[in-house]
Amino acid sequence: MNGLKILRDEIDKLDQDMVEIFEKRIEKVLKIAEYKAENNEPILNENREKEVILKNISRLKNKEYSNYVEELFNTILSISKKIQDKQLNTDTDS
Numbered sequence: 001m002n003g004l005k006i007l008r009d010e011i012d013k014l015d016q017d018m019v020e021i022f023e024k025r026i027e028k029v030l031k032i033a034e035y036k037a038e039n040n041e042p043i044l045n046e047n048r049e050k051e052v053i054l055k056n057i058s059r060l061k062n063k064e065y066s067n068y069v070e071e072l073f074n075t076i077l078s079i080s081k082k083i084q085d086k087q088l089n090t091d092t093d094s
């Protein structure tokens with residue numbers, strides 16, 4: 001096995017872990033959507049989003065990646081809101 005193959009296999013494993021974690025995160029996001037629907041809370045919580053981004057930037061060993069982690073979490077948060085919105089609207093329609 002050459003070096004490139006080894007590295008790609010390692011990336012594949014990390015990607016697999018990320019997808020698993022992503023699905024677990026979505027499960028929690030869906031539960032929060034339920035809570036929000038029951039308590040008439042809006043999907044968007046800007047303060048919480050800022051907290052999530054800052055907390056995860058602070059976890060970086062290499063702060064040079066700060067902007068990338070911010071970009072990553074903005075994407076994750078945007079997906080969360082899409083999923084919550086879809087769930088809430090599907091529930092209302094049914």
Ligand SMILES: O=C(O)C(=O)C[C@]1(C(=O)O)C=C[C@@H](O)C=C1
Pocket residue numbers: 029032033043044045046048049052076077080081
């Ligand atoms: O914590 C919440 O209120 C959520 O709905 C979860 C979440 C997230 O994905 O972390 C999603 C949307 C909100 O704007 C903030 C955070």
